[in-house]
Amino acid sequence: MHLAKWAHDLAEALLAESLPTRWAHSQRVYSQALTLAPALGADAELLAAAAIAHDVGYAQVAIDTGQHMIDGARYLRDVVGADPRLCSVVAFHTSSPWEAAELGLDEALAEFGPAEPALVDAIxxxxxxxxxxxxxxxxxxxxxxxxDRYGPDHVVFRAVSAARPELLARVARIRERSHGVQPSLIS
Ligand SMILES: [Fe+2]
Incomplete structure (x- = not known):
């Protein structure tokens, strides 16, 4: 798990002290990624690395556009020279394309494309x-x-509202795909 260990150390250094709640969230995302390892095969380590690092764009040193998925991917690409596939999963995670559209950042996001659908579903x-x-x-x-946290006037509210059906469809696809692999570990 060399890549995952590397990403873990990096994310810990960026988040643990300054953003402890975000770090607690990231650690749970990481442990959820480990439950998908049997279904992901060769890409299990890449997903684990992306999971622990997916929110590094919230770290003060990474903030640039304010869209944390893009900022995190840029930090990983430009500052620490991470694997392009790792940068791509971070860039496209969860509601990123919808937020990028709201903010006029489609071109910035496209630098990390094409997105890999199986990994984006998983993250x-x-x-x-x-x-x-x-x-x-x-x-x-x-x-x-x-x-509820952002409220209807916020860009995240609009993006997540628009993204919601697809986000829940991604969860359903992962549950479907993982069924029978290690069902006791899939929540
Ligand atoms: Fe997250």
């Missing part, structure tokens, strides 16, 4: 089953919490 599943404080959570509840 979205991991993110949406992990609460903001690192507990396991139902994805529909998680999305409701995000909408």
């Amino acid at each position: 979205t599943y991991c993110d949406l089953t992990s609460s903001p404080v690192g507990a396991l959570v139902d994805p529909a509840e998680r999305l409701k919490e995000v909408l």
